[in-house]
Amino acid sequence: MADNSVGTVETQHFTFAQPPNELRLELGDKLGPITLAYETYGQLNQDKTNAVLVLHALSGDAHAAGWHKNSKNPGWWDSLIGPGKGIDTNQYFVICSNVIGGCRGSTGPSSINPKTGKPYALDFPLITIADMVEAQRQLVDYLGIDKLLAVIGGSMGGMQVLQWMATYPEKICAAIPIATTLKHTPQQIAFNEVGRQAVMADPDWQNGNYYGKKVPAKGLAVARMIGHITYMSDTSMAEKFGRKTYPNKETAKFSPDFEVEDYLRHRGDNFVKRFDANSYLYLTKAIDYFNLLNGHNLNEVFKNLKAKVLVLAFKSDWLYPTYQSQEIVKACKLAGVNTSYCEINSTYGHDAFLLEIEQESKLIQHFLKTTAKENGKGDKNK
């Protein structure tokens, strides 16, 4: 393992909202008990002021850095999180929290409903980004942290960051929303909806009651393929694949001709192995519902925020175009928030937030350092 790895890690679990103290969800339903999967890296300092909360995207999980025993791959943001890295675990106590509604250790539609002893399936209530953040807030409280040094995340993780900025402005010193938006647009909703339709069109979906039976693998694979197209750019696809043909062409009609076709099929099939189809429905719906501007003017959204903000966007990201990040900057500036904006010149499309690590590292490292200095914190040895 490299010197700058956080090493072997384990996912932990925190359970709260035990009945009758169930969590009241944003849309009115109640849910409990709730388990959150999370991981931590680095040490919390004595005055508990060096905590950085990392929030993941649609298909992510709590395993952001380091290695699970016997696993072939490190965490999904391992290149950014570790000793001396962009989010320096020698300096900061990093928490990565999985979201509710997911299927990677936190309570979601595949969890057992205590009232029936069976998986919730579609009895699981509809959840929102605000509910995810409310659950994270409970985790942060449980860890004894009164105020986070920073919240950081891209895509759906960025929406959670924005929700933290709006709901708990007094609980964060800084925020870094990356490649995200204040509200989902009809085009973004449309891509998610087609993915959901693909899942629900699969007869194995069985109105969500497929647990213990055949999963809706084909539908979920198609949904994921659509996603992958939107995560890349025209340019990055041209550079990666061009019109290169698939070397092991089968004779069957409509088997893959081009490398890009084979790539998408593999990505779709791999996703099915690690993700629950119902979670895909719930999480994409939560994303589509996301609209911080609902009933608010742009200048009201962050009116109570004293934290400083770094907004990152990527020029070739057409799923979350840069104008949406510029709107976040505008909302912050209108609220008098200390805001920096950086548009990174990448060709990777939306995936850039997972790939443009060198530039992200420098920007985030510097931003966290100055935040820690301004708040007289951040060095656990002080």
Next chain:
Amino acid sequence: MADNSVGTVETQHFTFAQPPNELRLELGDKLGPITLAYETYGQLNQDKTNAVLVLHALSGDAHAAGWHKNSKNPGWWDSLIGPGKGIDTNQYFVICSNVIGGCRGSTGPSSINPKTGKPYALDFPLITIADMVEAQRQLVDYLGIDKLLAVIGGSMGGMQVLQWMATYPEKICAAIPIATTLKHTPQQIAFNEVGRQAVMADPDWQNGNYYGKKVPAKGLAVARMIGHITYMSDTSMAEKFGRKTYPNKETAKFSPDFEVEDYLRHRGDNFVKRFDANSYLYLTKAIDYFNLLNGHNLNEVFKNLKAKVLVLAFKSDWLYPTYQSQEIVKACKLAGVNTSYCEINSTYGHDAFLLEIEQESKLIQHFLKTTAKENGKGDKNK
């Protein structure tokens, strides 16, 4: 019916390549007999020099203008074709030819295979844009036309125009490729491939053998939904739908919340009623195979072309971005072809070629007029 309508029209049929004189297809297979559905509007002049061939996009057909008896809607480009319109049927003899591989009256996978007496299904050979054009060339010959005044088409129709320019440069006086490309990129292939996967994931597809049984409706609807997202733009979706919620929200989870979701579901369901799923596979594959640069330098593609060319593109078209039309212009200019280029400032995305009729009409009308004048033709009364 309005004064500027071509009035009531009927689709006609032309059959050729009767065995043993089957058509040798580009990929090596043979096909015959072949029927083409087509319509004509206006009168062919005495020296047969005023014919304009109109070519349709993926889901189009031979019915480009006028009204079928008892139909509620006119042809798909009726606003552009008619007396005094952009393609003026007082001046020109307009032919619109359906493509082979389709399902709107021409020979395709749903046609009866004379060798078995049953629908071809996947025994239908893979076809290409060049095969479509070869069939159209036979139709044009059959109509007694030695040289077309112009070939015009958008999207897949534009590819056929480009193929005419490359394969039969001596048979056209002018060409108008609209919102199209010299070759399909991996991103464009990817969108088509996901649509095909959606169709083939539907268990009702039955490896193509669904004729006379339940059609793969859900899969084809999902494929069409993906298409519709790519035909619109972020802006046009925002203007048309915003985040307006669907008024008749059902109580079931994951029923449409937003108008855009309802729109896509309707578009998907309507498509299933009029289009054959196997044709969708064959035509999208023909599009993906399209690559006029295969084995050619850009300056060789149109080296024998003497026709003049008008290339049209739309600023918000992200499915066939303007840089692809600019590449067509470059290929023409390198070959010394008289080429004009116009980038129309539309927010409609790829759909603009069917919607920006006012601007298209003026550009096309003027271009055809000067072409006819230069060739001493076009007025059937002369």
